[in-house]
Amino acid sequence: MNYLLKTEASAYAFADLQHEQTTIWDGVTNPVALRNLRTMKSGDNLVIYHTGDEKRAVGTASVVSVDSSDAKNPRVKIKAGKPISQPLSLADIKQKKAFADSPLVRQGRLSVVPLTDEQYKLLIGS
Secondary structure (H helix, E strand, O other): OEEEEEEOOOOOOHHHHHHHOEEEEOOOOOHHHHHHHHOOOOOOEEEEEEOOOOOEEEEEEEEEEEEOOOOOOOEEEEEEEEEOOOOOEHHHHHHOHHHOOOHHHHOOOOOEEEEOHHHHHHHHOO
């Protein structure tokens, strides 16, 4: 599976993840986003997306492990991947037919978004 994780760059940027190499992704409160976190599995592909002023997909990561023992606060360990060489802005994403029904454009406040293989490939530029 593939997912997009949103983060405010001023709070925790992709550069922070690259520096640390791994981090625990937790603290999500939206019920739909929590459900998406709980469905993650080791090895799943991730796109890190900066919200706020940037509004663009900036890097890749992968799921190392998922601890869902606390259903209200699943803890997903992620590992940094590579920066996206040509980051797509939200405006660019909205122009792509593959995202027409995506929660990324339909549910703007959703912080954990499932992606199809096609959407993932478009975001990372492959």
